[in-house]
Amino acid sequence: MTSDESVIEQWLHSCVRCSNCKYVFREYFPSCPAGEHFGFETYYASGRIWLAQALYKGDLEWEPSLLDPIFACTTCGNCEIQCLAPHSEHIVDMIEELRARAVQEIGGLPSHIRFRENVVQCHNPYGAEHHNRNLVETHSLPLQAETVYFVGCTSNYREIQIRDATISVLKKAGVDFTVVDEYCCGSPLIRTGQLAPVNEAAQHNVDAIRDAGAKRVVTSCSGCYRTLSRDYPKLGIDLGVEVMHITQLLKELIDKGAIVPRPTEHRPTITWHDPCHLGRHMGIYDEPRTVISKLPVDLVEMETTRENAWCCGAGGGAKAAYNDWSVETSRERIEQALRTGAEFIVTACPFCSRNLRDGCSEDGPPVIDLTELVDRFI
Amino acid sequence: MVSLKEKFERIVGADHVSDGAAERYVYSRDMTENPPREPQLVVMPSTAEEVQKIVRLANEERVPLVPFATGQSVGGLTIPQVDDAVIVDLKRMNKILNVDEEGMYMVIEPGVTFGHVRKYLDESHPDLRYTYAISSPFTSVIANALLQGLCDLSTRYGSMAEFINGLEAVLPTGEIVRVGSGILGDDNWFGRYPLPDLVGLFTGWQGMTGIVTKMALQLWPKKPFTRHFALFTFGEFMTTDLLKQIVRADLAEDAGALSFSVVKALIGMPAPIEAIEGEPDYGTFLTLSGITSLELDEKVRVLKRIVDRSKAEEPKNLLIPFEAVARLMSEEAYGWVDFPSDSFKQLTEYDGLTWMGTYIHPKNWGEALFKGRKIVEKYGYELMAFLKPMKGMHFCEFKFIIRFKRDDENLKRVHQCNNELLDLALDLKAIPYKTPVWSAKKLHERADPNFIELVRRIRDLLDPNGIMNPGRWGL
Ligand SMILES: Cc1cc2nc3c(=O)[nH]c(=O)nc-3n(C[C@H](O)[C@H](O)[C@H](O)COP(=O)(O)OP(=O)(O)OC[C@H]3O[C@@H](n4cnc5c(N)ncnc54)[C@H](O)[C@@H]3O)c2cc1C
Numbered sequence: 001m002t003s004d005e006s007v008i009e010q011w012l013h014s015c016v017r018c019s020n021c022k023y024v025f026r027e028y029f030p031s032c033p034a035g036e037h038f039g040f041e042t043y044y045a046s047g048r049i050w051l052a053q054a055l056y057k058g059d060l061e062w063e064p065s066l067l068d069p070i071f072a073c074t075t076c077g078n079c080e081i082q083c084l085a086p087h088s089e090h091i092v093d094m095i096e097e098l099r100a101r102a103v104q105e106i107g108g109l110p111s112h113i114r115f116r117e118n119v120v121q122c123h124n125p126y127g128a129e130h131h132n133r134n135l136v137e138t139h140s141l142p143l144q145a146e147t148v149y150f151v152g153c154t155s156n157y158r159e160i161q162i163r164d165a166t167i168s169v170l171k172k173a174g175v176d177f178t179v180v181d182e183y184c185c186g187s188p189l190i191r192t193g194q195l196a197p198v199n200e201a202a203q204h205n206v207d208a209i210r211d212a213g214a215k216r217v218v219t220s221c222s223g224c225y226r227t228l229s230r231d232y233p234k235l236g237i238d239l240g241v242e243v244m245h246i247t248q249l250l251k252e253l254i255d256k257g258a259i260v261p262r263p264t265e266h267r268p269t270i271t272w273h274d275p276c277h278l279g280r281h282m283g284i285y286d287e288p289r290t291v292i293s294k295l296p297v298d299l300v301e302m303e304t305t306r307e308n309a310w311c312c313g314a315g316g317g318a319k320a321a322y323n324d325w326s327v328e329t330s331r332e333r334i335e336q337a338l339r340t341g342a343e344f345i346v347t348a349c350p351f352c353s354r355n356l357r358d359g360c361s362e363d364g365p366p367v368i369d370l371t372e373l374v375d376r377f378i
Numbered sequence: 379m380v381s382l383k384e385k386f387e388r389i390v391g392a393d394h395v396s397d398g399a400a401e402r403y404v405y406s407r408d409m410t411e412n413p414p415r416e417p418q419l420v421v422m423p424s425t426a427e428e429v430q431k432i433v434r435l436a437n438e439e440r441v442p443l444v445p446f447a448t449g450q451s452v453g454g455l456t457i458p459q460v461d462d463a464v465i466v467d468l469k470r471m472n473k474i475l476n477v478d479e480e481g482m483y484m485v486i487e488p489g490v491t492f493g494h495v496r497k498y499l500d501e502s503h504p505d506l507r508y509t510y511a512i513s514s515p516f517t518s519v520i521a522n523a524l525l526q527g528l529c530d531l532s533t534r535y536g537s538m539a540e541f542i543n544g545l546e547a548v549l550p551t552g553e554i555v556r557v558g559s560g561i562l563g564d565d566n567w568f569g570r571y572p573l574p575d576l577v578g579l580f581t582g583w584q585g586m587t588g589i590v591t592k593m594a595l596q597l598w599p600k601k602p603f604t605r606h607f608a609l610f611t612f613g614e615f616m617t618t619d620l621l622k623q624i625v626r627a628d629l630a631e632d633a634g635a636l637s638f639s640v641v642k643a644l645i646g647m648p649a650p651i652e653a654i655e656g657e658p659d660y661g662t663f664l665t666l667s668g669i670t671s672l673e674l675d676e677k678v679r680v681l682k683r684i685v686d687r688s689k690a691e692e693p694k695n696l697l698i699p700f701e702a703v704a705r706l707m708s709e710e711a712y713g714w715v716d717f718p719s720d721s722f723k724q725l726t727e728y729d730g731l732t733w734m735g736t737y738i739h740p741k742n743w744g745e746a747l748f749k750g751r752k753i754v755e756k757y758g759y760e761l762m763a764f765l766k767p768m769k770g771m772h773f774c775e776f777k778f779i780i781r782f783k784r785d786d787e788n789l790k791r792v793h794q795c796n797n798e799l800l801d802l803a804l805d806l807k808a809i810p811y812k813t814p815v816w817s818a819k820k821l822h823e824r825a826d827p828n829f830i831e832l833v834r835r836i837r838d839l840l841d842p843n844g845i846m847n848p849g850r851w852g853l
């Protein structure tokens with residue numbers, strides 16, 4: 001990242017290419033969506049690590065054919081869970097550093113460059129007209145509040161039902177909140193090695209959140225949550241406030257009685273998809289399950305779950321650059337969900353929602369956000 | 379003109395062929411010190427018919443082929459030995475085709491790994507077991523059998539090649555052949571005899587005689603009563619003598635002995651691990667089993683008696699039930715004996731791993747360990763010997779494992795160390811296994827020249843165009 005310390009250098013002599021990262025330890029389900037699809041050794045974590053090391057040491061010259069093995073990875077972090085070697089928890093960091101070097105040396109992938117330009121021009125990767133602040137008027141929100149709801153670009157410009165359900169739940173729960181003139185948090189840029197515009201956008205967000213007098217920020221998006229809480233400090237950016245994911249806040253609101261789910265006649269069966277950025281990257285597995293346990297629904301887990309959960313396929317710039325593979329990966333998850341017999345797939349990341357829906361054919365259960373589910377029962 | 383890449387793409391599809399710099403780099407080397415060499419292409423077939431077309435094309439174009447399963451032979455065996463080779467990565471051929479409960483065998487493809495066999499059997503045939511290595515769970519079962527490796531039933535039954543009932547292979551000239559009783563049909567892979575035993579045309583050949591596309595391997599009934607013990611012993615000669623007594627008495631299904639440093643690594647001691655004066659030299663994990671609890675109890679009683687007797691010479695020898703080990707270390711310890719692959723973690727410290735391993739006459743086992751230890755100590759590497767009595771004590775295995783950082787200095791030093799270990803092994807008439815080329819060449823110097831000539835003639839007969847893994851085994 002911005003620090004001079006190279007995580008590739010730090011782990012220059014790790015990774016024996018033992019293949020353990022290819023499958024879930026002791027369960028033997030596939031773990032790596034990239035390796036599973038592309039098949040070559042280079043598309044597993046070990047291949048990327050050896051490439052990173054070779055490029056770092058100068059044993060390999062930069063050239064465009066390296067781009068696919070470097071970028072066809074959802075940065076889901078499943079390899080980190082399965083790897084038993086000392087560097088295990090740094091694999092995604094190594095891949096991201098490798099990507100940053102690739103961008104510097106040979107430029108990134110065209111689809112990634114496009115969304116970087118969008119972020120610079122429109123403050124969101126979709127190139128949508130920047131209208132975040134309108135929400136204040138539409139929902140009669142205060143200019144200052146204790147909690148800032150950081151909507152995130154995908155909820156604001158694509159999966160707007162998540163944004164609307166979140167605002168509805170926060171209002172019903174009586175939370176003192178507002179939204180600010182947020183810019184893209186930078187997650188899509190950091191994940192794809194395009195670090196240059198990140199600091200400016202991040203600084204803008206710091207100022208906007210400070211101006212709102214907030215004590216905490218809550219995000220809908222698991223990617224924003226990871227970025228604000230893990231990446232900003234690494235970039236030397238101090239938000240100065242607590243960062244929460246909506247699943248954590250929902251649990252808090254239920255615990256203190258601010259949200260009281262109503263009983264219903266029909267208890268739907270649901271299954272829960274752990275977003276990689278929420279689960280493996282941030283260790284949040286229990287809060288959403290606790291929230292679900294308080295709702296009039298029955299949870300049936302899929303065969304890979306929590307730290308071993310199969311990725312939805314969207315992350316790390318994969319959806320933008322490799323949509324077919326990304327959707328194929330989500331289709332795998334849908335198959336797992338179908339085997340549970342669940343009526344809904346529930347998750348808590350707009351990006352996962354979007355891709356899981358793209359992977360659903362007619363037979364697939366509807367995909368909804370946890371806030372939408374909660375909103376139905378309060 | 380159609381390029382070679384396009385020709386391969388027509389066989390396996392464009393998504394399964396690469397000549398990218400990344401693939402050429404990663405497939406050019408492995409975790410060992412053996413020197414890298416880039417292939418020109420990597421192809422990934424999914425059926426025997428595709429393999430056949432690949433081999434035919436290679437003959438037409440005179441292109442060398444190198445079979446690749448997972449590249450973890452720890453002998454550099456998938457590193458091309460000539461320029462412009464094509465790696466045939468077999469991981470897409472990953473089906474368990476059949477498990478025959480009555481004949482107790484499975485028929486599998488080359489991409490099937492130990493982990494997958496284990497899971498499949500546990501779920502679908504819980505009364506049967508295969509045998510497992512200490513490698514990562516994700517190494518190829520077929521490649522291991524072809525390389526005559528050793529697993530956790532080898533103490534009783536010998537090397538993994540003994541487990542082969544038959545196989546299907548694409549010959550270097552492109553014909554698909556079967557050997558073993560499967561020549562009479564798909565549901566008939568019960569064994570190799572009474573026939574000319576042509577399984578030997580493929581085992582120990584490191585992919586020089588064809589590409590095996592299917593193999594039938596023996597399974598074994600799980601014994602209803604099993605107990606595990608840890609035996610801590612001192613000195614190479616005393617340890618091997620004691621193991622010989624235990625195995626000759628037919629007490630142990632498995633006896634895998636490790637330098638005490640490996641035991642310390644298993645309990646989480648950080649690298650580098652040094653041997654401490656006064657601590658045991660070896661820890662052996664013993665598996666005893668029986669059809670009845672009475673049989674098992676009796677074996678345990680005899681085992682204890684043998685160990686007690688050994689105390690006359692070395693009073694500190696210690697036999698403890700595995701439950702005590704698990705209490706001392708962690709519940710994880712049960713995983714090591716249940717599925718040894720789970721214990722390979724201690725070998726993942728660095729990017730380099732190598733060993734000099736051999737099968738050896740029992741009479742030379744102790745001496746090999748004693749002198750080998752001195753060599754490893756001289757080079758300053760951790761003492762990580764692994765030894766196993768094989769096939770009811772008809773022969774033995776030993777290797778010195780070295781985990782190392784793959785920097786220039788270590789690559790050189792590790793090679794020198796392995797070289798010295800090999801010289802010692804050959805002096806003691808041990809046969810090195812999974813031999814890198816340099817090691818095979820040293821073996822040739824000492825071996826009966828008529829044997830080497832016979833090997834060469836068979837290879838030339840099967841592979842007139844010299845396309846299968848040329849240069850391998852020093853040929
Ligand atoms: C940490 C560690 C511990 C290990 N412990 C053990 C152990 O306890 N016991 C043991 O026996 N081994 C052990 N091994 C080695 C390993 O398990 C075996 O060598 C392995 O099973 C071979 O499979 P592979 O996938 O690595 O084969 P590869 O390395 O891919 O191939 C090995 C050789 O076989 C050839 N080959 C592969 N597939 C075919 C085919 N279908 N047809 C023809 N030729 C083919 C290749 O060309 C090459 O020459 C260990 C390895 C590691 C890394």
Ligand code: SF4
Binds near residue numbers: 020
């Ligand atoms: S990343 Fe970890 S699990 Fe994967 S090959 Fe390397 S050491 Fe093994």
Ligand code: SF4
Binds near residue numbers: 043045073076078079
């Ligand atoms: S982060 Fe996910 S997709 Fe990328 S190498 Fe690891 S397991 Fe594979």
